[in-house]
Amino acid sequence: MRNKIWFYLLCVAHLGISGYFWFNTSGTHTDNTANVLLGLGRLSGLLLVDVILLQVMLMGRARWLESVFGLDKLAKVHRFAGKWITILLLAHPILLTLAYQNFTGAGFLSQLWDFQVSFEDVWHASIGFAFFLFVIVYSILMSRRKWDFERWYWAHLSVYAAIILAFGHQTAVGGDFLGSSPIFNNIPELTWFTLYWYIVHAFVFGNLVWYRICRPLWNYYLHGFTVSTIKNETPDVWSLYITGKNISSFSYTPGQFVIIRFLAKGYYWQAHPFSLSCYPNTEYIRLSIKASGDFTKTIGRLPIGTKAYIEGPYGTLTAKKSQTNKVLMIAGGIGITPFRGIIEDLGKAGKDIHLIYGNKTEADIALRTELEELAQKYNIRIHHVLSNVEANSLQLTAGSFESFSTGFVTPELIQQLVPDVANREAFLCGPPPMMDALFKTLTGLGVPPKKIYFEKFAL
Ligand SMILES: Cc1cc2nc3c(=O)[nH]c(=O)nc-3n(C[C@H](O)[C@H](O)[C@H](O)COP(=O)(O)OP(=O)(O)OC[C@H]3O[C@@H](n4cnc5c(N)ncnc54)[C@H](O)[C@@H]3O)c2cc1C
Incomplete structure (x- = not known):
């Protein structure tokens, strides 16, 4: 909880500080349309970088952040924030070009071209812009056409090149950076806002390098x-x-x-x-x-x-989530893997556990012997549900703590196997469509949404 508050405070403080610098330089100039467009153009650029840095932070796998929200939820926000990048990415050059058109009287395209030839850093940023557009279009196509994850992943990494290419133009020609007061009179380009911008980037990329490169390398060396x-x-x-x-x-x-x-x-x-x-x-x-x-x-x-x-x-799906004595766990196929350890922790804590474990056939049940051993030791009942087996051809090889049903995990079946389901908290793990369906089923059966814990097998 403390980390969550720190993270929100950090975001609010950052927005406040960059908003303050922006307001002092651009926000007060509202005397004509050109200045308003200029201020909005600069603001969209600053917000664009904010969202991009947030994206890097969300996917940087920083332990202090991940342990609070969970990687799957961070990935969900990451996908949502991607839409804002598209809007701000287009707004920034369009608003600035419209503003300068008002100053120079040039046509839209010739004004846009003028930016490219006048400033080397803007030219680099335009290549960065093209990289971003490429990744956005690729991501949309990927989600619609189910393209290969790895190819998309590597294409997606080109955003780092885009960030590097775009960085220079922010501090070299960005009016809000140049308009802020210099720290030393003999280095006019090093202003307070520029220094702050460097610190923010160092923090975000420092986290990324530490958690994605240094820590795993250290673990590799250690183990x-x-x-x-x-x-x-x-x-x-x-x-x-x-x-x-x-x-x-x-x-x-x-x-x-x-x-x-x-x-x-x-x-x-x-x-x-x-x-x-x-x-x-x-x-x-x-x-x-x-x-x-x-x-x-x-x-x-x-x-x-x-x-x-x-x-x-x-990951945050652990036995620590559990707050009551009665637990229902529902796993689909390979979704049993995180449950193997959680169930032992819950069992040791003396909880009353029902596990519903869905598979296609009996041969597909993974970790069966271990689960049976845990059921012998603790208060655990295991209900196998086999979807590819006809009820009349079910050959019972059930151990003492197991039962078998055929078909799918329907509301009726849950109610039949675990009549006091409404008084239990639930852990779910399996393919995303199954989890969504089960979430609705369980809330329909009276389990409060806050007592349903899950982590999707998708990032
Ligand atoms: C938190 C979590 C825990 C998981 N635990 C298990 C487990 O214990 N056992 C198990 O068998 N599977 C587990 N999975 C699923 C496993 O990661 C995917 O099945 C595997 O990555 C698929 O790779 P593939 O190339 O064989 O399949 P593909 O057909 O290439 O991918 C199938 C889907 O898996 C996802 N995926 C693929 N590659 C990656 C990647 N590098 N990073 C993130 N997602 C990817 C994508 O959504 C993709 O659409 C887990 C997934 C998550 C998110």
Whole structure:
């Protein structure tokens, strides 16, 4: 909670400080249309950089920020804020060109061209502008046509080039920067606003470099993560046991996930998120991965001994969320992975737990033996729901703490399996469409939305 307040305070303080500099230079000049357009053009430029820096911050995986909001929620805000970038990106050059047209009397296009030839930094910024437009168009097409995630990811990284290209023109020709008072009289270009701008950029990119590069490198050095065993859990799920030095000091809370990059031929350029499907121990960390796309399909062939570069742990879906004694957990397919550790924590805390676990067939049930062992130790009942099995062909091989049903996880089935569902809090994990549907189902069954905890398997 404290970090959340700090983050909001930081945003408000930043808007206040940059608003103050803008107001002192541009905001007070409202005597004619040209000046109003100029002020708005500059404001849109400042806000554009603010939103871009916010985007970098949201995706910088800073632990202090992620531990409060969760990466999935930060990613959601990141997608939403992307729309503002488009609006401000177009508004900034259009408003400034309209303003200068009023001063010079030139046509719109010739005024725009004049900016490019008069200022080298503006020319660089225009290339940055083109990069941004490329990423925006690519992202829209990607979401509509379901293009390859990796190609989109690498194209998306060109925004960093755009940020670098656009940076110079802000402090070199930006009226609000040049109009602020110089810190030293003999260096007129170093104004208070320019200094502040450098500090803000240093903070944002410092966080990015620290959390995405330095910390994982440090973890790699400290633990030397190595894939030591790969075990088939089901026909299309593999568990990777990753060992290394001082594994017990790699601290995580059950339910969290890591972003992993395997240092092997063909794998270097991809980093993917996977939940830790184990309980903290001194020997290994484990990921259980389902073959769902190009990358995950190859996991079973990963050479033993492959080194791994690990970012994290991340995630807020842990047993710490739980506030009452009665819990319902619903997992779809590979969504069971974060639950493996959470359920042990909840069990140890003496909670009364029902787990509904949906799969296509009995053979697709991952981590079944471990769940059964936990059910023997703690107050856990497991209800398997198999969608690709006819009710009359169900062969019961159920353990003492398991039951089986066929079909989908419908409101009627939940009510039948867990009659006191309305008095429980719920943990959900599975594919995003299933989670959305389950959220509605559970609220319909009387579970308060605030008592439904989930983290989507999508960033
Ligand atoms: C917090 C979290 C925890 C997860 N835990 C598990 C787990 O324990 N076990 C498991 O099998 N799966 C897990 N996943 C899903 C797993 O990350 C994707 O299935 C995997 O990245 C798909 O990669 P692919 O190239 O094989 O498939 P693709 O077909 O290329 O991708 C399928 C979808 O996965 C997502 N995706 C792909 N690559 C990435 C990436 N590099 N970063 C983020 N998202 C990506 C995209 O939404 C994409 O549309 C988790 C996802 C998240 C967000």
